[in-house]
Amino acid sequence: MMNKRATLFLFLPVVCLLLSSSALAQLKVVTTLTDLQSITSLIGGDKVDVFAIATGYQNPHFVDPKPSYILKLSRADVFVTVGLDLEIGWVPPLLNSARNSKIQKGGDGYVDASVNIPLLQVPTSASRGQGDIHVFGNPHYWLDPQNGKIIAKNIFDALVRVDPDRRSFYEANLKKFNETIDAKTREWTEKLRPYAGTKVIAYHNEWPYFEQRFGLQIVDFLEPKPGIPPTPSQLLKVINEMKRDHIKIIIISPYFTTESADMVARNAGGKVVTIATSVGANEKIKTYYDLFEYNISQLIEALR
Amino acid sequence: MIFYRTISVILVLHCVALAGAEAQQTDSSTVADSLLLLQLQRSMQQAAAIPTIQQAPAAPRSTLSTNPDLSAIGDFRSSYVSVGKRKIDLYLNQLEFQVSSVVDPYARADFMFSYGKDLNTGELAPGLEIATLTSTSLPYQLQLALGKFKPAFGKINILHPHAFSFVDFPKLTENYFSPEGMFMEGASVSWLVPNPYDFFQELSLEIGRIESNASLVRGENGQLSYVGHLKNFFDLTQNSTLELGFSGANGPNQTGFSSKMGGVDLTYKWKPVQYNVLQSFTWQSELLFSNVRLDETTAAKTHGVYSLAEYQFAQRWFVGARYDYSQYPDDVGRRDVAGTVLFRFQPTEFQILALEYQYTDRNYDRNSQGVIFRIIFGIGTHAAHQY
Numbered sequence: 001m002m003n004k005r006a007t008l009f010l011f012l013p014v015v016c017l018l019l020s021s022s023a024l025a026q027l028k029v030v031t032t033l034t035d036l037q038s039i040t041s042l043i044g045g046d047k048v049d050v051f052a053i054a055t056g057y058q059n060p061h062f063v064d065p066k067p068s069y070i071l072k073l074s075r076a077d078v079f080v081t082v083g084l085d086l087e088i089g090w091v092p093p094l095l096n097s098a099r100n101s102k103i104q105k106g107g108d109g110y111v112d113a114s115v116n117i118p119l120l121q122v123p124t125s126a127s128r129g130q131g132d133i134h135v136f137g138n139p140h141y142w143l144d145p146q147n148g149k150i151i152a153k154n155i156f157d158a159l160v161r162v163d164p165d166r167r168s169f170y171e172a173n174l175k176k177f178n179e180t181i182d183a184k185t186r187e188w189t190e191k192l193r194p195y196a197g198t199k200v201i202a203y204h205n206e207w208p209y210f211e212q213r214f215g216l217q218i219v220d221f222l223e224p225k226p227g228i229p230p231t232p233s234q235l236l237k238v239i240n241e242m243k244r245d246h247i248k249i250i251i252i253s254p255y256f257t258t259e260s261a262d263m264v265a266r267n268a269g270g271k272v273v274t275i276a277t278s279v280g281a282n283e284k285i286k287t288y289y290d291l292f293e294y295n296i297s298q299l300i301e302a303l304r
Numbered sequence: 305m306i307f308y309r310t311i312s313v314i315l316v317l318h319c320v321a322l323a324g325a326e327a328q329q330t331d332s333s334t335v336a337d338s339l340l341l342l343q344l345q346r347s348m349q350q351a352a353a354i355p356t357i358q359q360a361p362a363a364p365r366s367t368l369s370t371n372p373d374l375s376a377i378g379d380f381r382s383s384y385v386s387v388g389k390r391k392i393d394l395y396l397n398q399l400e401f402q403v404s405s406v407v408d409p410y411a412r413a414d415f416m417f418s419y420g421k422d423l424n425t426g427e428l429a430p431g432l433e434i435a436t437l438t439s440t441s442l443p444y445q446l447q448l449a450l451g452k453f454k455p456a457f458g459k460i461n462i463l464h465p466h467a468f469s470f471v472d473f474p475k476l477t478e479n480y481f482s483p484e485g486m487f488m489e490g491a492s493v494s495w496l497v498p499n500p501y502d503f504f505q506e507l508s509l510e511i512g513r514i515e516s517n518a519s520l521v522r523g524e525n526g527q528l529s530y531v532g533h534l535k536n537f538f539d540l541t542q543n544s545t546l547e548l549g550f551s552g553a554n555g556p557n558q559t560g561f562s563s564k565m566g567g568v569d570l571t572y573k574w575k576p577v578q579y580n581v582l583q584s585f586t587w588q589s590e591l592l593f594s595n596v597r598l599d600e601t602t603a604a605k606t607h608g609v610y611s612l613a614e615y616q617f618a619q620r621w622f623v624g625a626r627y628d629y630s631q632y633p634d635d636v637g638r639r640d641v642a643g644t645v646l647f648r649f650q651p652t653e654f655q656i657l658a659l660e661y662q663y664t665d666r667n668y669d670r671n672s673q674g675v676i677f678r679i680i681f682g683i684g685t686h687a688a689h690q691y
Contacts, residue, residue: 055542057578064575065691066545067504067537074445074496089653093690096412099496101441106409128654128683227652229619255578 027163030072030103031080032087033060034279035142036113038288039152040080043173044159047166048078053094056280059255061132061227065090070097078158079103083114086139102162111158113151117141120208132227143277144209145185145292149178184289188296189214195303199245201238201270203230203252203261206277214296219247222260230260242268249302253277273302372405372413375684377466385674396428397421397678398465402686410441416464433464433487445496452489456508456533457551458590459569461485467689469586469614469622469648471660471678475630475640476592476608480519480565487515488529504537519563519594519633520555529555545691547571561597563633584616594633606631614646622648641665656680 026049031037037052044050051072054063060082073079073094081091095104102109119137126135141147156174160167196215203222211218220241224234241247248270250261254277261272275295276285285294379398385391398420406412416434421427436451454462460477465484472478477485490512497505510531514520520529531553538546551567568591575584589611596604608630616622624646632638642664649657656679663673 055577059581062581064580066539067506067535067547067691068539068545071496071502071504088685096438096440097447097690099440099442099445099447101409104409104440105406128652132652255580257579257582 027077027159028075029078029080030069030076032063032082032091033142035288035291036080036082036151036155038279038286038291039148039177040078040155040159042177042288043152043156043170045169045173047163047169048159052280053090054278056276056278056285057254057282058278059253060086060278061089063087063090065093067097069094073098073103074100076100076103076109077162078109078111078155080111080113080155080158082139082142083112084119084136084139084141085134108161109158111154113154114139114141115154116150117147120212121205131223131225138205138208140206140277141209142288143207144213145181145188145288146213147209148181148288152177180289184292185213188292191296191300192216195300198249198303199247200249200251201242201247201264203250203256206253207251210295216299218251219245222250222252222264235260235264238264239268242270249273249299251275251299254281271302273298275299372403373685375402375682375686376400377402377680377682377686379466379678379680381471381676381678383674383676385672387670387672395421395426399428400433400464400466402434402684406440407437411437411439413437433484445498447494449492449494450490452487453492453510454485455488455492455510455531455553456494456535457486457531457553457565458533458567458592459547459549459571459588460590462690466656466680466682469624469658470612470626470644470646471658471676472644472662474590474608474610474612474626475628475642475664476590476610479630479632479640480592480594480608481517486517486520486531488512488531489515490528503539504535506533506535506537508533508535514555516558519557519565519596520553521558523556527556529553543576544572544574547573557596558634559596559598561599563597564595565592567592582616582619584614586612586614588612594631596633598634604634604636606633606636612644620650622646622650624648638668639666654682 026047027044029040029044029048029050031040031050031052033054034052034056037050040048040050053069053072054060079095081087101107104110119141122137123130123133123135126133142151152174156170159170192214197217199217199219201220201222202218205221205223205226207216207218210216220238222230222235222238224231242264247268250265250270250272252258252261252272252274254274258272258274264270265272275298276282276291279285279288279291282294285291377400378396379400380395381397382394383392398418401417403415404413414434414436416432418431418433419428420431422429432452434451434453436449436453438449439447442448454464456462460468460473461481463485465473473483473485477483488510490510492508492510494506494508497507499505511528513522514529516522523529532551534550536548540546547570549569551565551569553563553565555563557563569589571586571588573584573586590609592608594604594606596606598604610626610628610630612624612626614622614624626644626646628640628642628644630640642662644660644662647659651657658678660676660678661673662676663671665671
């Protein structure tokens, strides 16, 4: 009898420990981009452990599907993707080898962050003759901070599906995120209001959501077609456009080299501004909020 | 009359009471009104600060469907070879059709049909290269594939020709298997091996009937072949990786006895993350050992090796070089040694042009040299290749 009681007393703390550790366990989340990682962290707080596959200074169209990512995905509770075929070159081989049904399309842990996003540039016909076009619409939607709220809601829904006990915690964070992003959007819009309608040139067609939100006007690209490197004839066309319309700014992402943009700027009397497409593009951009703070401050400095 | 008087009095009293209440409210609610006004002003300012963007009506995601991914890949070649009857040639080497889709929440299916040049007749002939059902939801980090596939022997064998950077497969692939490698009909089980150092380690075991090649044949009387592979993958830095693999195979050969094979593969890749479309470097080597039992007392122990390097110096341009040494599985006395140089131009990922020069030294025949131009062109949705 004593032995049974002793055994019970010995096991009780172990059971309690196991129960408490499972209660404290963080959800493992894998996101394709750092922006989704940042938003997930803001909603999930210390209840989630988030890993982003691509870095903030990497071209999200071209990421190598390294086997080490398969290992991360095999243990994930939630997987968050931009969708709209942005990651079509590298997410399918990773998911196919992940051996994890929770995060496959249709699983509770699968999050297509683009759901309910009002999409821009949805083509009415699609041909690869038009370059690297996206048949579902332009996928760079996270560059409008107001779309961040829709992304956050999609992530919130998945966190609640997988971890319903912490619903109120996630809900409070979602509310806080929405309030912050609203307040900051007002602030950022005000800062850029004096420059509304300013014409700019971009390297690649990845700014329509940013452009729409903050009132810039991107009139041409250094790429003749999406994904096709700049050609001499295209660069000449852009130089003439810049001279004719007094365009002073070329915006470029960190993963494009600046040679062609520099050349155009030299010949047209403009300047090249490198702005970030993702969190982590440089040391100053640690959160989703920082992404816009940085980009807007860079643009204002250049436009002044 | 009394009724109308009463009503009039009530109305007058009501109006007086309302007027009094209003006057009282006006006195006591000035502050509250100011706050309300302020709130209204603020909300109007807010409404002005986050302009409601007029969205075009959301276009339906019309391409969403349950249709499988379909793709076609063409491989056209033009060649000059210093020996043989047809020194200069132009030909469609192969056309591949791929159909892939998720089957249900538990599996996916992949089919690849080819229409390739028959090496014996020179004519185009149809063939089935891949037909697999692959699980997506097995427990314990397991994955099962059933059907026809390219077994995971070494690094090259799992590739299809269009996915390999050089125009031809290494000599060891050609001499020990076939110009396109080894194919198997059977089952493949792979397992992500948990390990204390938390690196990617995958063990694959495959069992089935091999499509007859130089080393192994489709066994009679229920004889099966076995292939195993252990893949170890390490992230050295953010920009560089190392893969080390060990392979083994065992199965019946043409003499009715068995062949045993072993292999080691080593791949180093460097690609700067920030400019990953502009620069890259790959060094890859494989070593293969073969032990073919020819009769009761005799066995042929041979080996083959290749080492290749490829450097991408601009977004669309690559150069590469390869060294090959390969014996033949059933003849210890024969061997090929070859040196290859490659230039590759890739306007987009859907069109790849390559020019390759190769010098081959044979100890059983005339040495040869050849130049091959290849253009790969693809349409449709083709699944991305493994890293």
